Amino acid sequence: MVRKIKNQINDIRQQGALTDCLELLDLSVDLVSDSIAAIDKRSRLEHANAQSWLSGVLTNHVTCLDSVSTKNGTVLDELITRAKVALAMLASVTTQNEDVFRTVLGKMPSWVSSRDRKLMESSGKDIKANAVVAQDGTGDYQTLAEAVAAAPDKSKTRYVIYVKMGIYKENVEVTSRKMNLMIVGDGMNATIITGSLNYVDGTTTFRSATLAAVGQGFILQDICIQNTAGPEKHQAVALRVGGDMSVINRCRIDAYQDTLYAHSQRQFYRDSYVSGTIDFIFGNAAVVFQKCQLIARKPSKNQKNMVTAQGRTDPNQATGTSIQFCDIIASPDLEPVVKEFKTYLGRPWKEYSRTVVMQSYLGGLIDPAGWAEWSGEFALKTLYYGEYMNNGPGAGTSKRVKWPGYHVITDPAEAMPFTVAELIQGGSWLSSTGVAYVDGLND
Structure with missing residues (x-):
């Protein structure tokens, strides 16, 4: 049809x-x-x-x-x-017994195997990769797209692609057949995948991503993904993720409007850097960000920055955005003119939009209202926006919006559903790694 x-x-x-x-x-x-x-x-x-x-x-x-x-x-x-x-x-x-989700604090998600844990502790050059990408011809492939295409379909074991330092101008798609794929680089400032597809020039928002990953068990580490289209090109995605049980670790994701499309399924981001302007973290995944820097950039004239635009459309969807132990701050280009542009924690893209910011540092760029409308009264009664134990000059809640769906959370029990353990069913976690994942409220 x-x-x-x-x-x-x-x-x-x-x-x-x-x-x-x-x-x-x-x-x-x-x-x-x-x-x-x-x-x-x-x-x-x-x-x-x-x-x-x-x-x-x-x-x-x-x-x-x-x-x-x-x-x-x-x-x-x-x-x-x-x-x-x-x-x-x-x-x-479904039974209401949630004990099965309660696990030991300070470990990595159950979908990350023991070999994966060792890989995530290592740098790219120290990893025994299945394939190597290098622009100078010293690897197996010269583009990441070629290496991904050659990876086995529906692999039941981890397949690792190591991308050497360099700037790779290409658009890459990890399809649903590319399961358990790990892409690792030489660092978020050393290995850069860059593209510029955008809505204004005729590409759909969905297809504009420089890197799109929908394969289950996807891991991205020590890489920068960017879309350089610029604010005048409107929607221009750097990274789109829709693979269940995906992990983004020590990555940099840069663009302007719609930088990170956390489209769907369960996702976890750690020690990463996401920058943008309008709705720069959007989608309808069940996603947790921990120890990340979320950076608002200088937008175009008359624009406002929106950190999130969560897209939950039904109250029974097990989705939402959780920002925990993160810093929400201004970029160097926004900082000198921060008073000229309003920045909000988010706005409701869809009727049951759900976002919680907790235990995070909020810089002075955050408008006292905290959150913005999408269009008039739309979703203000059905959304769930919450803030819990945040700090910093932008964390005060006395002048926050008075919407029915906005909550200043004071009870830890109300914050628990937005932890790794409950929002993405983190399962058993690894304690003795260089990356300290937390599945509850205690760092």
Whole structure:
């Protein structure tokens, strides 16, 4: 059906949107199949997996509908309704016992194996990689895209691509068939993957990413991903992630509007640097950021900075953005003119938008209101925005918005659902690593 519609459309951007839809619908077929298998196992943990995957199915459908013209949306509306019904049914039968998610503090996610732990402790040059990328011909490939294409499909073991120092001008896609892939560089300021695709020049937001990764078990480490399109080009994504159980460690992600598209599924970011202007962390993943620097840049004239734009569309989706132990500060180019531009923690992209900032440093760039509207009263009663135990000149809550959905969290029990243990079911974690992951509220 989608292919038939695509062949009848001459608009380049609409054709691109339908290409996105084809990919998203294919991903949804696999997620539905995995969800059915998980539900049949009748365990609390497998039900949590199913809820995560079905949340991803709904996100895929909504992403598709957002991209295509309304007249082509009838079938998608039906798919969205079915996904919402499935999520509601699953929520109604899932036991409320959450003890299975409680684990030991200070470890790494259960999906990170013992070999992965050693890899994540190492620098790129010390890792025994399966493939090496080098511009000077000293590796197996000269581009990352070639190395990714050559990686095995549906690998059950970790496959490592080491990208040597250099600036690689390319757009790279890690498809759903490239499972358990790790890409590691020589450092966030040494190995740089750069692109400039953007909405203004005809590319969909979804397809504009310099690096897109939807393979399950994806790990990215010690690399910079950037989109250099600039603020005048509007939506221009540097990194898009939609692979379940993804880990982004010691990376730099730079762009302006829509820098990081945390599209869907469970994701974890550690010791990374994300910079941008409008909605520079957006999407509908279940995602936790720990010990990251979130940097607001100088926007174009008359623009406002929005750190987040979370896209939850249904109250049964197991999604949300959690920012913990992070610094939200101004970039060097914004700092001298910080009073000329307003910066907010986020705004509600979708009706049930859910974002919590906790135990973090908020610089003086944050507007006293804290949060901004998307459009009038939209989502102000249905969103969930929370702040818990933050510090810094921008952390005061006395002048924050008075929306029904905004919460100043004082009870640790209310903050716990936004920890690694509960939001992304972190599982068992590793304590004796160079990277100190925390699955609860105690650093």
